[in-house]
Amino acid sequence: MPDTMTPLWEVFIRPRNGLHHKHVGSLHAADASLAIQSARDVYTRRGEGNSIWVVPSSQISASDPSSGKEMFDPADDKVYRHPTFYDIPDEVGNM
Amino acid sequence: MTGAAIFHSHLFEAVLQLADDHLILGHRVSEWCGHAPMLEEDLGLANMALDLLGQSRALYAYAAQIEDAGRSEDDLAFLRVELQYQNCLLVERPNGDFAHSILRQLYFAAFMHPFWQHVAACSNDETLRGIAGKAEKEMAYHLRHSAEWVVRLGDGTEESAVRMKNAIDDLHHYTDELFQGSPALAACAEDGVLPDVATLRPAWTSTIAGVFAQGLLEMPEVAHPQTGGRMGEHGEEMGHILSELQYMQRTYPNLQW
Numbered sequence: 001m002p003d004t005m006t007p008l009w010e011v012f013i014r015p016r017n018g019l020h021h022k023h024v025g026s027l028h029a030a031d032a033s034l035a036i037q038s039a040r041d042v043y044t045r046r047g048e049g050n051s052i053w054v055v056p057s058s059q060i061s062a063s064d065p066s067s068g069k070e071m072f073d074p075a076d077d078k079v080y081r082h083p084t085f086y087d088i089p090d091e092v093g094n095m
Numbered sequence: 096m097t098g099a100a101i102f103h104s105h106l107f108e109a110v111l112q113l114a115d116d117h118l119i120l121g122h123r124v125s126e127w128c129g130h131a132p133m134l135e136e137d138l139g140l141a142n143m144a145l146d147l148l149g150q151s152r153a154l155y156a157y158a159a160q161i162e163d164a165g166r167s168e169d170d171l172a173f174l175r176v177e178l179q180y181q182n183c184l185l186v187e188r189p190n191g192d193f194a195h196s197i198l199r200q201l202y203f204a205a206f207m208h209p210f211w212q213h214v215a216a217c218s219n220d221e222t223l224r225g226i227a228g229k230a231e232k233e234m235a236y237h238l239r240h241s242a243e244w245v246v247r248l249g250d251g252t253e254e255s256a257v258r259m260k261n262a263i264d265d266l267h268h269y270t271d272e273l274f275q276g277s278p279a280l281a282a283c284a285e286d287g288v289l290p291d292v293a294t295l296r297p298a299w300t301s302t303i304a305g306v307f308a309q310g311l312l313e314m315p316e317v318a319h320p321q322t323g324g325r326m327g328e329h330g331e332e333m334g335h336i337l338s339e340l341q342y343m344q345r346t347y348p349n350l351q352w
Contacts, residue, residue, distance in 0.1 A: 006133065027135050030247060037240055038135035041142050 008057040009035040011042075013049035021053050029054075107161045108181070108279035109289060110223075111171065112325060114154035115182035118172055119333075120203060121147030122340055123190060132193055139240060143200065146233040153226045160222075169351075173344035177337055178327040181277070185269040187324070187333050194248055194258040198266055201241035205302040206273045206295060208234040213290035220288045242306045249310025256311070263315055271320030273299070 006028040012021035024043050029035035035054040044052070063071060075081070124144035131137035155168035185203060190196045211234055214220075214227035248255040276284075276292040284291040300314075307314055323329070343350055 028133060029135065034243055034247070037243065038139060041139040042135055045138070045142065 006030050009039075009054045010057050010060060011035075011039040012053040012055070013039075013043055014051040014053075015049050017050065021051065024048070026057060104161060105279040105282035106220075106286075106288065107158055108277070109283040110154050110158040110161065112181040112277060112279065114151045114158055114171070115180050116186050116203075117147045117151035117154060118340075119180070119182045119336060120186035120199075121145075121151055122336060123186065123188075124196070124200070126190055127196065136193075140196075143237050143240070146230075146237065150226065150230045150233070153229075157222050157226070169344065173341050177329060177333055180329065180333065180337070181325050181327055182329075183269070183272045184321055184324040184330060185266065185272065187329060187336060188266060188269060189332055191262065191265070192258055193244075194255070194262040195265060197241050197244045197248070198259070198262040200237055201245050201306065202266065202270050202273075202303070204234050204237035204241055205299050206270075208238050209295050209298045210290055210292070213295075217290070218288055219286070223288065238302070242302075245306050245312070246310040249307070249312040259310065259312060263312060267315050268317045268319060269321050270299075271317060272322040272324060275322060275325070277325040 008026050009029055009032075010026050011024050013024045014021045027035065027038050027042055029038050032054060036052050039052045039054055043049070121144050124140055124147060127137065127140040128144070129137065131140050151172065152168060155171045158171055159166050159168050185199060188195070188199055208231065211227040211231040214223050215231050218224050218227065245259065248259040250256070274293050274296045280289060280292055283289040304314055306312075
């Protein structure tokens, strides 16, 4: 089967209610509904989730790896942006 | 094996027939493992094979319990001779190409899904209701998955449509047997344990007609339905299935794993 008939899809699974869908991998499928079925067979065989999203890989816009330095390095030396300098009251619980 | 001295209730016979259907089809579908047209479908087919084998295990275990003659589910699954297997002919048909296999799956799932739905809702047999509760969900998925493929192959490329039509020509005349049942199945229907299989035909026909309409396929007329499996009369291929299926138990008797 030529690749053009079964384009690539990115698969996102939500493990439990209240959590986010998380990217788990990709697969080839002819269309969205077959992609969801294949995702069920490939990625939820061990009870990994209760909801599936699929997105055509061609629809994802990605940052350019070659501009990685200007995009991400400036954040490296700004530790004060991490919320680690505050005392969190016990009542607040996990953050 | 003892055999002749044992009285076999119609419940035992009916459960065994269902178990044989699921074992033989599960084995057939498992033959695809590692050979499917694409990785995604390889896993999908293996999943379906495992569902069917799981259902057959539950049914054989129940049959062994009803018989209460010291035979285990393994004895029933692996240590009978060909004439004693009472699966319908549809499930033993060779895999052929992917169109044949997925159409066979559609025909069987479109029958078993309403069958298990009925058992889960109406049967007065608690064990079978339990088996049906799980099987119903699995067959709903088999039905959906195989139907999606039949539509796409029927309404796909020129070649896929030809292959789908050939599969219908080769397999449709094995579907009548599903609704003929057997004396044991009829007796269980009388007792309110299982549905009367003849009454499932309209639902099956409308499911298949709906899928075929979407896939631009035609429902064929069947002049000469093929039957005999329920009486142990099988096609030549059945011997080949059993020689592979029974090899381990015959070579290493009482093997457990």
